[in-house]
Amino acid sequence: MKNIPIGTADMAASRIALGVMRMDVLNKYDAANVLNTVLKRGVNFFDTADIYGFGAGHAHASSEVFGTALKDTGVERSDVFIQTKFGILIDYSNGSARRYDSSVKNLTESLDGELVALGTDYVDSVLMHRPDPLVDADEFANVIDTLISSGKVRHVGVSNMDPWQIEYLQSSLKTHIQVDQLQFGLMHTPIIDAGIHVNMSDDDAISREGGILPYSRLRNITIQAWSPFQSDTQYGAFIGNPHFPELNNELDRQAQKHNTTLNAIATAWVLYHPANIQIILGSMNPQRLSQMIDGDTVQLERQDWWDLYKAAGHRVP
Template identity: 45%
Template sequence: MKTVTLGNSHTAVSDVALGIMRMGSLSRKRAAEILTSAKEIGINYIDSADIYGNGTSERAFAAGMKEGVLKREDFFIQSKGGIVLDPAKSSGDVVFGQRYDFSKKHLIDSVDGILERMNLDYLDAFLLHRPDPLMEVDEVAEAFDYLQSSGKVRHFGVSNFNPQQVAMLQGAVDQRLMFNQLQFGLMHTGAIDFGLHTNMIDDASVDHDGGVIEYSMRKHMTIQAWSPYQWGTFNGTFIDNPDFPEINQKMQEIADQHDVSKNAIATAWILRHPAHMQVILGTMNPEHLRESAAGSDVRLTKQEWYDLYLAGKHTLP
């Protein structure tokens, strides 16, 4: 498996990460199986959040680590915080927030809870989980300073922030913001569509994200692509979906040429971008994880990349 260098650091990790949002429903044995499989295929990066499964995902991770006799050093472990759950709308793996809270107390309490649930002494990284319009950057700075100086968090980042939000926060904190988690994949391409349609007036020319990919590249922030196989936001996967025959046919053609699965091709399409992104895979099926992560070792040609883009009914001027 190939690696990616995180932010402006010298830390190289797998360019595919395992997201544990759905781990809360797994038994100790099954959690150990997926974590062991991740290690065996070269994935050494774990992504979590304090709200996943209302905390059960992180407890299942701890149980799986113990059951699988895995070491803390086997993984670079990150989690996210800042969302306050809405109990009325949250059940099992499906969770929704009722507000955001980037206060110093909430962020510190969030990390403490994460460490307790995951049975860890420290996090390799802690990310703010979606932007809060009521964010007071001085409080975030105080929280980051405490979390770093206490040894509880080593690196910091954000999730779903636009460039202005990143710049505002970066101007207040001493720690380098190394990551930004963004939804990106073959059927979620708005962050690149507008650039292709510069100086045009069609729908694709609208920049919804402030040039976040270009900004991240200039600032050496690692983009972590979440829900890489989803269309829309929570609409489901486009892979093997009969509503998307063209993209599935093209993925299968290219997959056959590279002797991998369609999932691997969807992964490879993201990794072909020169931003050197990292793909977060959320499957809890070891075989599915292996198939999807195999995209790390596929280097698409530029023509293959564009053929897939066009098969997704995206357009070129």
């Protein structure tokens, strides 16, 4: 597994990470099997969040199952990187957000709950999960400073934020924002589309991303790609989905060309970008995970990347 630097931090971690959002529904044996599968392939970075527990119906549930499974694998804590996220309050009766909450009380209590669930006394990074319109940069910075000085947190990042939102928070922080976690994959490419359609009068030129891709590269912020296998429609995952025949035909062509699977090609497409994007896999199926991780060694050609991009329905003007 190839390792990449995470921001400017002292973290050189696997460029493929495992997200454990769905781990709350697994028993401890299946959870340990998932972890052993990815650990044996060189994955050493794990992403969770305080709200992950939608199957169990309560906060910290996925982190708790993950923490137990990690201990069952016998891996040393210092050999892996654990990242969590906070700042959202969830109504678990319907899975919707009650509010985004960057208050001192919520962030402090959330992080403490995560540490208990994970069975560790620190996380390698913590991300503000969504942009809170009521956030105060100084207040947020004070929380982060306290968490870092206490040893509970080593690094800080954000999720789903544009450049100006990051700049605002960074203006008060003493530490560098290392990560911005954004949805990115073959069927969700606004951070790419906006750049291609600059100075054009079409819908693809309209962007809410604010130039986050070149901004992150300039600021040495690692983009982490979440839900890379999901479509932007109600049809869910695109691999093998009959609603996306052109893309799957191209994925199959590329898989035959490179002697691998469709899952590996979809992973390789994200990893091909020179921004050193870290991809977060969310599957809890060991066989599917193994296929996805195979993408680490696939050597796509430049035209392969463009052919897949166009097959996914994205226009190249």
